[in-house]
Amino acid sequence: MPHLATSAIVCAVRAHGEHGAIVRVMTPHNGLVTGYVQGGRSRHMRPVLQPGNIVQATFRSRTADQLASLTVEMIHSRAPLLAEPLPAAAIDWTCALTAAALPEENGYPALHQALDAVLTAVEAAPAARGWAVALVRYELLLLAELGFGLDLDHCAATGDTEDLRYVSPKSAAAVSAAAAMGYEARLLPLPPFLVRGGEAGWPDILDGLRLTGHFLERGIFVDRRRDVLAARERLLDRLKRAVA
Template sequence: MEWRDEGIVLAARPHGETSVILEMFTRAHGRHLGVVHGGVSRKKSPMLQPGNQLDAVWRARLESHMGGWTVELKRSRAAGILSDPLRLAALTSACSMASFALPEREAMEDFQTRTEDLCDAIVDGKGWITDYVYWEMALLEVTGFRLDLSACAVSGGANDLAYVSPRTGRAVSRSGAGEWASKLLKLPDILLGGAPSIEGAVAALEVTGFFLENRLAPSLGNRPVPPARQRLLAALKSEV
């Protein structure tokens, strides 16, 4: 078995004394793992950092085997933002969340393209905070936990939306909430197309975080949401 693809490094974990297990989010083959022999070397280790773009060949005797990678660096993203803790936290969080949430070996070309675009935006430093918020919304959608913020779950109207139901993930208007308002999640303006701000992004990530922790994580065997996401949220709060 052999194929060639391009993708983003999600993680690289030690394997034996000199090798690593490289996890990539590839364009045509989804989240995929394989061994990189000599991956801890000075030559190879820098290219295997989360967020980097690689051209890769995967080979295995059988499709069911883990197989091995031969890789070439296409774009080094992590190295360019080492001096910016906030953007580095965002890049690390995106890679960690993709590794945590996405099924293995399932092609997701649209979401993979969106993830590459997010990583590029983080490195370029333009509009990435809003992009990250909507990327998490998309992550919930591709994993089966879409938030429907198009209309009120009670009245069906699209006016004065102010809350999100923690049970259904649907928007609720002020009038539709009634006496249940205190039990609903507040709907940040940024999720309705409002002006971007760090405060709005923090509020939005607290909403998506609720569903990541209380809906997605239980579906994955109650594995904890990666700490990298909490570090990003803490870094954003420190900027407010």
């Protein structure tokens, strides 16, 4: 990618050298792209290079194999939210998940749109009820885009489309209440909002996060990048405190 100019969402920033930073951003059409920002650790650039911010990103490189140089200009800052523990944890996890899970320079327009929607929801309603459902749906979409999608349309055992209550932790397929009888403890609860849509209460939201968490650990974070999952644990801990 010799040259690319696009809006982008900052997802991850890593110090490089004495003054620079390696930055990963999510773009609308090119997916996750990485570049080197000279002076990225400066007082001027630190507020710009915050996860969740929207920037105008310009990448330049001499060859396709070379790490591109990156210049950024602020379009929209979400940095004020980072002073609030719960919104900060949500932004931290969602951006860290995106940066760690996606391959480089593969377009995921639906994921870019969904990521922006989750971050916009966090910004519009810092109270978690306003964005937690969107976060669960984002995790489900990311799993599907990477080939680990859940089959929630019908019961794996009977084919029924009604009264779907559980998900098999092995097959990632829905199971009806009748088919699950006697095996409920071995299955993961399927919250109704993932089948019928609409709003959700906290028990269902937490069940949704447990469901997606199981398949994220099994499919994407198997024996690697455990530090990324620590960001999710911080978010879950703060959510549980908020609803206690």
